[in-house]
Amino acid sequence: MNLITPDSGLLFWMVLIFGIVFFILAKWGFPAITGMVDERNKHIDESLRLADEARARMAKLAEEQAELIDQTRQEQGRILKEAAQARSEILAQAKVDAQAQTAQMVEKAREQIANERETALRDIRRQVALLSVDVAEKVLRERLAADAEQQALIDRLTDEAVIPSEAKEPSSASYATAGSKSITS
Amino acid sequence: MKKVFAILVMLLSSALCRADDLDIGGIIFDHVLDSYEWHITEWRGHSVAIHLPVILIDGGIKTFNSKHILETGGYEGYHIAAKGEPHEGKIVRADGSKPFDISITKNVLQLMMNALLLLVVVLLTARWYKRHDALKEHPTGIAALMEPLIMMVHDMAKENIGEEDYRRYSPFLLTVFLFILFSNFIGILPFFPGGANLTGNIACTMVLALFTFFTVNLTGTKHYYKEIFSPDVPGVLKPLMAVIEFFSALVKPISLTIRLFANMLAGHIQILCMVCIIFIMGKMGMAMTAGATVISVLFGIFLDVLEMLISFIQAYIFTMLSSIYIGMARQKAE
Numbered sequence: 001m002n003l004i005t006p007d008s009g010l011l012f013w014m015v016l017i018f019g020i021v022f023f024i025l026a027k028w029g030f031p032a033i034t035g036m037v038d039e040r041n042k043h044i045d046e047s048l049r050l051a052d053e054a055r056a057r058m059a060k061l062a063e064e065q066a067e068l069i070d071q072t073r074q075e076q077g078r079i080l081k082e083a084a085q086a087r088s089e090i091l092a093q094a095k096v097d098a099q100a101q102t103a104q105m106v107e108k109a110r111e112q113i114a115n116e117r118e119t120a121l122r123d124i125r126r127q128v129a130l131l132s133v134d135v136a137e138k139v140l141r142e143r144l145a146a147d148a149e150q151q152a153l154i155d156r157l158t159d160e161a162v163i164p165s166e167a168k169e170p171s172s173a174s175y176a177t178a179g180s181k182s183i184t185s
Numbered sequence: 186m187k188k189v190f191a192i193l194v195m196l197l198s199s200a201l202c203r204a205d206d207l208d209i210g211g212i213i214f215d216h217v218l219d220s221y222e223w224h225i226t227e228w229r230g231h232s233v234a235i236h237l238p239v240i241l242i243d244g245g246i247k248t249f250n251s252k253h254i255l256e257t258g259g260y261e262g263y264h265i266a267a268k269g270e271p272h273e274g275k276i277v278r279a280d281g282s283k284p285f286d287i288s289i290t291k292n293v294l295q296l297m298m299n300a301l302l303l304l305v306v307v308l309l310t311a312r313w314y315k316r317h318d319a320l321k322e323h324p325t326g327i328a329a330l331m332e333p334l335i336m337m338v339h340d341m342a343k344e345n346i347g348e349e350d351y352r353r354y355s356p357f358l359l360t361v362f363l364f365i366l367f368s369n370f371i372g373i374l375p376f377f378p379g380g381a382n383l384t385g386n387i388a389c390t391m392v393l394a395l396f397t398f399f400t401v402n403l404t405g406t407k408h409y410y411k412e413i414f415s416p417d418v419p420g421v422l423k424p425l426m427a428v429i430e431f432f433s434a435l436v437k438p439i440s441l442t443i444r445l446f447a448n449m450l451a452g453h454i455q456i457l458c459m460v461c462i463i464f465i466m467g468k469m470g471m472a473m474t475a476g477a478t479v480i481s482v483l484f485g486i487f488l489d490v491l492e493m494l495i496s497f498i499q500a501y502i503f504t505m506l507s508s509i510y511i512g513m514a515r516q517k518a519e
Contacts, residue, residue, distance in 0.1 A: 002214075002218060002273050002274055003214070003217075003218065003387070003450070004387055005387070006387050006388035006391050007219060007275075007286075007290075007386075007388050008285060008286060008287075008388075009240075009285075009286045009287045009288055009290060009293065010219065010290065010292050010293060010296075010386060010388040010389060011388045011391070011392060012287050013287065013289075013293045013296060013297075014296060014388060014389050014392040014393075015392050017296055017297060017300045018300070018360075018364065018392060018393070018396065020300075021300045021303060021304060021360060021364065022356070022357060022360045022396075024304060024308075025303070025304070025307050025308075025356060025359070025360050026356035026357065026360065028308065028311060029304075029307040029308055029310075029311050029356070030307065030311075030335065030355065030356040030359045030360070031352075031356065032311040032314050032315060033307075033310055033311050033314050033328075033331070033332070033335055034335065034336070034339045034352075034355060034359075036314040036319040037314075037319065037332060037335075037336055037339075038339075039319065039320065040319045040320055043320050
């Protein structure tokens with residue numbers, strides 16, 4: 001039957017035309033298209049991979065950053081703590097130093113006071129001696145005026161006071177001489 | 186709107202009712218078979234048709250317009266074989282034998298137009314990819330239309346043939362797929378630039394299947410031939426299995442041929458039948474005609490849509506089976 005007998009004419013044309021179309025498309029048609037699309041797919045895959053990598057790197061960076069911040073914060077705390085410690089140490093040291101210095105100063109002051117006192121005492125003693133000498137002189141002068149006989153005693157006493165004081169102590173000798181001079185005048 | 190539609194249907198059907206003796210089988214087969222002219226329509230009692238050139242190779246090339254032979258019944262000693270003769274409907278010599286006939290028939294013209302369309306579409310798509318940087322822009326226009334189809338077949342080839350050498354075969358599969366798809370779709374068009382039943386013609390599908398057959402069997406691996414002629418089975422079964430394998434290799438292209446041919450032919454016949462119902466019912470009075478027209482138009486729409494689906498499915502199946510056969514022939518010994 002006509003329907004299922006292949007017609008030779010159409011067979012011929014079909015082979016010819018399909019062959020030509022196939023040749024042309026296989027040479028200039030499809031490889032250009034599929035090649036480009038394959039390349040694009042590869043490019044997309046590559047880009048996705050790179051993006052993934054970049055994301056991972058970003059995450060790592062953020063982690064590192066967080067770590068760094070954490071570290072810095074710890075460092076900060078440590079430094080602050082150290083500073084506080086140092087401050088308290090310095091304060092304590094200063095206190096100790098100040099105490100020592102104060103003690104030293106007190107000591108010095110006490111020494112000075114003692115020196116001063118001694119000097120003052122010595123002064124007072126000298127003043128007292130001078131006063132007592134003056135008083136004694138005045139007493140003696142009163143008594144000697146009454147009794148001429150007493151003059152001889154004064155002279156002798158004066159001599160006694162001058163000679164040994166000249167040999168021992170010039171300061172007491174000078175008092176003595178001053179006394180004897182005022183007596184003689 | 187419904188009323189308008191009903192009136193139109195009635196007018197149309199009453200106009201068509203004039204045909205008295207309807208040879209429905211004849212009408213249908215006239216439409217699905219090849220012919221020497223491309224009948225377009227009837228206009229005021231004259232048929233409007235494109236008369237195609239006849240080319241015969243019969244001791245030299247003889248060409249003439251098919252108009253002569255169709256109108257006079259005989260030309261230069263050739264005539265068209267009558268019904269019931271061995272080469273029914275073909276141009277034969279006076280003694281009834283058939284010369285080698287490579288006339289540009291309706292199907293051949295359709296084939297040429299489809300091939301041209303396919304070439305233009307694919308080459309334009311390829312040009313888009315050459316002129317644009319596919320890495321930086323998404324496909325537009327014709328490339329956006331064709332890329333999914335092309336990549337579908339390309340990926341199918343990759344899956345079925347294997348990463349190693351699918352690139353060698355993908356252009357063939359793509360050509361086959363797009364050729365069948367275009368031809369199927371154009372075949373559904375009911376008017377001139379389409380409508381010829383190309384993929385419903387056994388010669389066309391046979392050539393496609395033979396291309397697949399030769400692609401499979403001329404590029405097969407040693408392992409593939411060993412599986413056919415010396416299968417890995419116990420001694421007694423070996424010749425039996427070899428025979429079975431051999432015939433299975435031969436039957437593959439036949440099954441490809443018949444599947445596509447039968448599906449597309451059946452689709453065309455179904456749609457034509459739906460249209461013919463109007464003409465049959467036309468003889469049975471106004472009410473029947475109107476009712477049948479409404480029903481057959483609705484069914485016709487349904488079948489047209491179904492046919493579009495089948496067009497795609499058949500193109501896909503043909504290509505997929507081809508790629509599977511090629512993949513089987515490319516297997517390496519484990």
